Amino acid sequence: MNSHKVFLGKSPLRASDVSAIARDRAELVLDETAVARIRASRALVERFAAESRPVYGLNTGLGASVDTPLSAADMIDFQRRVTHSHSVALGPMLPTDAVRALMVSRISGMAAGGAGVSETVVRGLVAALNAGLHPQIPSWGSIGAADLAPLAHMAKALRGDGMAEIGGKVMPAASALLLAGLEPLDIREKDGHALVVANSLSTGTACLCAEDTKNALDWSLAAVALNYEAFRATTTALDADALAARPAFGQQEIGARLREELKGSGLWQPGAARRLQDPLSYRCVPQVWGALLHALNEATLATEIxxxxxxxxxxxxxxxxxxxxHGNFDMTAFVLSWERLGQALAHAAAATASRTMKLMSASVSDLPRFLSAKGQHQAGFAVVQKPIAALEAEIRHLANPISLSPMAVSDGIEDQSSMAPRVVAKTAEIVERFRYLVAIELMAAATAVELRGVVDQLGEGPRKSYEAIRILSAPLDEDREVSSDITRIAAVVSLPRP
Structure with missing residues (x-):
């Protein structure tokens, strides 16, 4: 087990904490503040149950069956049936990091004190997470009005039914619990409903996607700076006074980051730029990436709420x-932030693709066509233009909104929902493709600075990027298969930039 611990209770979790637990196997620890909140809310549930006061999901049916009261004798059995009746998710299984993020998110929500769940259930979830026991959860079937179906599959497995993964092996959940030395969850009044009535798939995977987007954004700025060097772009686009003249969201910060990235570059010397004004994909980087940074910050804030x-x-x-x-499970504000982030990424992807194509155009860059070092009897980067175009088109398609309410369910009672998990999933697909575009720009720009003969004039950031690329990909002196090179670079782009 990872020796790093993340404490939950007095301090709220951040998206980065979820990533550390989900991917780096940090241990989650409930502190006494969280336990006190869980106990206080549970005590109120038990008192209301003893007093037979009507509470949705405690002594009533769910959804349209809210008009169906439950007898005291049926309350616990009903909760145990919830985990099975709601296990209707379909499709491919969630990856392990997504399952872990879902579990962390549900624990965090319970620790906020509004669930009324039994303490033993929360501790059972924490124990399973820290033991590396991961329910097998199909990824499709939630419309974002609580991720009922995925959470039901989680709960069902932790009760010993269904399948789970532990130690890299998938087995019956009962066997996995036995191997981990854990007891099945003991479901009491309201516990079944409390386990499923949350947007934990949406929130957990959003935490992971926010971290992935941050990494991709950081690397994309490194690619921009190296491309500036290769293109011999004018630095006036980064002028602090000009950016302050109309301080649109994020653009001043992006301008400052690129100025720092290009510290020591020959581009700052008079006459270094080839043009008075560059194409917009170069000139408008602070504006486009500023919008992306703002969208990421908003989506991260919405996620952490x-x-x-x-x-x-x-x-x-x-x-x-x-x-x-109430209706606090509605995710409209969250999904609008995430739809916006996907569209901001699409704008950045279009600019990345355009800049990379321009480096390959002799008439625009004054470099050999397709960056072919030995002339046109060698292909150079010519065929790489096809995956660039394909990736950019797919990103634009994925950026189209899906969050407008799907059809009504539950006998028309649930007539509005957000499609939150799918919004996050398609944004993650955008980020995955964007990484490859960034990798191609880095690789092409590294070749271009060599062909331009300016390697010894690179700024501090571009030099670091150039050297990193040359470790992963040798110069393209002769035609060869470059898919493997791009894939290696894209894997690095998925990590935090050193």
């Missing part, structure tokens, strides 16, 4: 001595 608060319906409010039915 969901991660650290209770979207449970009903919400348990022990400090107010009440349990309230």
């Amino acid at each position: 969901e991660l650290t608060h209770s979207g449970d319906n009903p919400v348990i409010l022990p400090d107010r001595d009440k349990i309230v039915s």
Whole structure:
């Protein structure tokens, strides 16, 4: 087990904490503040149950069956049936990091104190997570009005039914629990409903995607700077006074980051630029990447609101001595932020593709066509233009919105929803493709600075990027298969930039 621990309770989790737990196997620890909130909300649920006070999901059916009261004798059995009746997810299984992120997100929501769940259930989730026991959860089937189906598959497996993975092996969940030395979850009043009534798939995977987007953004700025060097772009696009004259979201920060990246570059010398004004894909980087940075910050904030608060319906409010039915599970604000991030990435992808193509155009860059070092009897980067065009087109397609409400369900009662998990999933698909575009730009720009003969004039950031690329990909002196090179670079682009 990773010796790093992440404590939950007094301090709320951040998206980076979820990533550390989900991917780096940091241990999650509930502190006493979290435990106190869980106990207080559970005490209120038990009192309402003892007093037979009507509470949705405690002593009533779910969805359209809210009009169906449950007898005291049926309350616990009903909760145990919830985990099975709601296990209707379909399609490919979620990857392990997504399952772990989902589990962290649900634990975090429960620790906020609004779920009213039994302490033993929360501790069981934490124990399974830290033991590396991962329920097999199909990825399709949630419309984003709580990720009911994926969470039900999680809960069902932790009760010993279904399949789970542990130690890299998939086996019956009961066997996995036995191997981990864990007891199946003991479901009591309201526990089944509390396990499923959250947007934990959407929130957990959004935490991972936010980290991935940050890494891709950082590397894309490195690619921009190296391309500036290769193209001999004018640095006036980064002028601080010009950017302050109309301080659109994020552009001043991006301008400052690129000026720092290009510190020591020959581009700052008078007459270094080839043009008075460059094409917009060069000139408008602060504006386009500023919008991307702003969209990422907003999506991360929206995600951390969901991660650290209770979207449970009903919400348990022990400090107010009440349990309230409401609509806080609705993810409209969240999905609009994530749709915006996908569209911002699409703008950056279009600019990345355009700049890379321009490097290969002799009439625009004054470099050999297709960056072929030995003339046109060698292909150089000519055929790489096809995956560039394909990736950019797919990104534009994925950036189209899906979050407008799907059809009504539950006998028309649930007539609005956000498609939150699919919005996050398609944004993650955009980021994956964007990484490859960034990798190609880095590789092409590294070749271009060699052909331009300016390697000894590179700024501090571009020199670091150039040297990193040359470790992963040798100069393209002769035609060869370059897919492997691009893939290696894209794998590095998925990591934090040193």
